[in-house]
Amino acid sequence: xxxxxxxxxxxxxxxxxxxxxxxxxxxxxxxxxxxxxxxxxxxxxxxxxxxxxxxxxxxxxxxxxxxxxxxxxxxxxxxxxxxxxxxxxxxxxxxxxxxxxxxxxxxxxxxxxxxxxxxxxxxxxxxxxxxxxxxxxxxxxxxxxxxxxxxxxxxxxxxxxxxxxxxxxxxxxxxxxxxxxxxxxxxxxxxxxxxxxxxxxxxxxxxxxxxxxxxxxxxxxxxxxxxxxxxxxxxxxxxxxxxxxxxxxxxxxxxxxxxxxxxxxxx
Amino acid sequence: xxxxxxxxxxxxxxxxxxxxxxxxxxxxxxxxxxxxxxxxxxxxxxxxxxxxxxxxxxxxxxxxxxxxxxxxxxxxxxxxxxxxxxxxxxxxxxxxxxxxxxxxxxxxxxxxxxxxxxxxxxxxxxxxxxxxxxxxxxxxxxxxxxxxxxxxxxxxxxxxxxxxxxxxxxxxxxxxxxxxxxxxxxxxxxxxxxxxxxxxxxxxxxxxxxxxxxxxxxxxxxxxxxxxxxxxxxxxxxxxxxxxxxxxxxxxxxxxxxxxxxxxxxxxxxxxxxxxxxx
Numbered sequence: 001x002x003x004x005x006x007x008x009x010x011x012x013x014x015x016x017x018x019x020x021x022x023x024x025x026x027x028x029x030x031x032x033x034x035x036x037x038x039x040x041x042x043x044x045x046x047x048x049x050x051x052x053x054x055x056x057x058x059x060x061x062x063x064x065x066x067x068x069x070x071x072x073x074x075x076x077x078x079x080x081x082x083x084x085x086x087x088x089x090x091x092x093x094x095x096x097x098x099x100x101x102x103x104x105x106x107x108x109x110x111x112x113x114x115x116x117x118x119x120x121x122x123x124x125x126x127x128x129x130x131x132x133x134x135x136x137x138x139x140x141x142x143x144x145x146x147x148x149x150x151x152x153x154x155x156x157x158x159x160x161x162x163x164x165x166x167x168x169x170x171x172x173x174x175x176x177x178x179x180x181x182x183x184x185x186x187x188x189x190x191x192x193x194x195x196x197x198x199x200x201x202x203x204x205x206x207x208x209x210x211x212x213x214x215x216x217x218x219x220x221x222x223x224x225x226x227x228x229x230x231x232x233x234x235x236x237x238x239x240x241x242x243x244x245x246x247x248x249x250x251x252x253x254x255x256x257x258x259x260x261x262x263x264x265x266x267x
Numbered sequence: 268x269x270x271x272x273x274x275x276x277x278x279x280x281x282x283x284x285x286x287x288x289x290x291x292x293x294x295x296x297x298x299x300x301x302x303x304x305x306x307x308x309x310x311x312x313x314x315x316x317x318x319x320x321x322x323x324x325x326x327x328x329x330x331x332x333x334x335x336x337x338x339x340x341x342x343x344x345x346x347x348x349x350x351x352x353x354x355x356x357x358x359x360x361x362x363x364x365x366x367x368x369x370x371x372x373x374x375x376x377x378x379x380x381x382x383x384x385x386x387x388x389x390x391x392x393x394x395x396x397x398x399x400x401x402x403x404x405x406x407x408x409x410x411x412x413x414x415x416x417x418x419x420x421x422x423x424x425x426x427x428x429x430x431x432x433x434x435x436x437x438x439x440x441x442x443x444x445x446x447x448x449x450x451x452x453x454x455x456x457x458x459x460x461x462x463x464x465x466x467x468x469x470x471x472x473x474x475x476x477x478x479x480x481x482x483x484x485x486x487x488x489x490x491x492x493x494x495x496x497x498x499x500x501x502x503x504x505x506x507x508x509x510x511x512x513x514x515x516x517x518x519x520x521x522x523x524x525x526x527x528x529x530x531x532x533x534x535x536x537x538x539x540x541x542x543x544x545x546x
Contacts, residue, residue, distance in 0.1 A: 133364075134364045134365075134368075162364055163362065165364060166361070166362070166363070166364050166405065169404070169405075169406035170358050170405070170406060173406065214359075215356075215358070215359045218354065218356055218359035218360065219360065219362065221323060221354070222352075222354055222359065222360035222362070223362055223372075224323060224347075225321050225323060225347060225351075225352045225354075226347070226352075226362075226372060226373040226376060226420065226421070226424075227344065227347045227348060227373055227376040227377055227424070228372075228376050229344065229376065233378045234375050234376060234378060235374070235375050235377075235378045235379055235380060235381060235384070236375060236381070237367065237368060237371035237374075237375060237381065237384050237385075237388075239381060
């Protein structure tokens with residue numbers, strides 16, 4: 001089986017971050033994302049950067065995986081930096097050369113926004129790097145559980161998520177098989193004008209859909225045969241547990257948040 | 268004789284009122300610790316029997332009972348605990364993200380506590396020879412391995428009846444052998460009533476009894492040896508006898524009188540090499 005078959009970006013490991021309850025990770029990251037927008041000076045930003053880097057190093061995920069996660073957003077980070085550089089006309093004029101007029105406010109603002117982006121992406125990608133999709137699904141199911149009271153189908157949603165995750169590699173293998181079968185019958189995916197190439201996808205998608213529906217039907221029957229009758233009265237093999245380490249992380253994070261709020265400038 | 272585990276009484280079934288009967292007045296009984304093979308051509312109604320036994324379908328006429336308990340809308344959830352089923356496509360019955368999740372699925376549905384699940388996952392995976400694969404994802408398993416996991420997940424809820432509905436049809440010969448071997452062992456150790464549904468006559472040689480289905484009716488019923496002796500008739504309803512049986516029939520046609528209807532290569536071999544001394 002090739003490397004493409006690894007779903008998501010999960011990097012197996014046994015670090016503190018890997019062992020955290022996924023609910024802890026999601027909660028902390030959620031509040032981190034909120035707090036990032038409150039930071040507005042050197043001290044508050046430094047606190048957040050230290051927190052993010054600490055989590056990154058303690059996750060023991062090789063740097064190249066993290067950088068790979070950042071690649072799609074480099075452009076965005078640089079673009080917003082330049083935007084601020086050119087547009088914001090606050091503070092003193094620092095550079096005045098030909099058509100370029102850079103102000104100190106613009107530079108600082110640009111750096112601040114870039115750091116904000118960087119922090120957001122870094123921390124959220126740490127979640128997907130250290131948590132299996134199935135753990136995330138479990139966490140979502142647990143965290144949405146209160147919504148069951150208003151008849152929100154939490155269990156069904158989680159089951160749908162886990163079954164889709166389970167079938168991604170299967171359908172990828174199938175796509176490959178069909179595309180080879182169609183290529184051997186003369187369908188050309190690689191050359192010709194764009195319109196033709198898009199058309200060539202149709203003979204790939206139709207059989208894929210037909211088989212996906214067939215699979216769904218058979219899976220439903222197999223599940224029923226094994227006694228599936230909805231979420232009620234079900235037990236669960238995988239159990240999420242808040243350990244001491246989770247509580248430790250919560251406390252640590254609250255301290256970080258407190259520092260950010262204490263050091264940020266008001267007014 | 269003891270009470271049958273499964274009893275089919277004058278069962279008729281059709282999918283829709285406008286459609287022809289798929290099963291016509293079928294009756295049979297299956298006992299504990301018995302291995303029954305149901306064979307038949309496509310559309311002979313053999314798979315419908317499996318679905319009726321599990322309450323996935325209900326008959327229009329007649330009655331089906333498991334351990335004396337008739338199958339109907341109320342009893343169906345209890346019945347599904349007693350009757351485990353393994354289907355044809357290895358991929359389309361694998362629900363869990365990993366092997367252990369899949370084995371747990373049936374148990375989770377029945378609210379079995381966690382500690383008990385852990386124990387049974389170990390036991391059943393050992394029983395099908397997949398003990399080392401607990402955390403493996405389905406796309407890293409072969410078809411035969413997936414089917415063995417499917418068997419384990421059925422066994423985890425300790426049913427009394429195990430139905431294999433063409434469970435080996437999509438496997439290569441090696442996978443097929445793995446499954447048949449696993450199943451034969453389990454049937455012995457757990458005293459299951461085992462029903463294998465197939466159109467492949469190779470798989471019925473080990474069975475205690477064979478039911479041959481044709482066009483919704485029981486065409487014949489008997490020991491594998493008896494069934495195979497009707498080679499020509501079987502071929503007429505679209506079933507091919509195993510090579511050894513066919514070879515034996517040809518030998519007999521050419522005037523070589525064999526002692527019995529051989530089922531296995533070794534049996535034929537023994538008959539042949541002892542032939543001269545008996546002449």
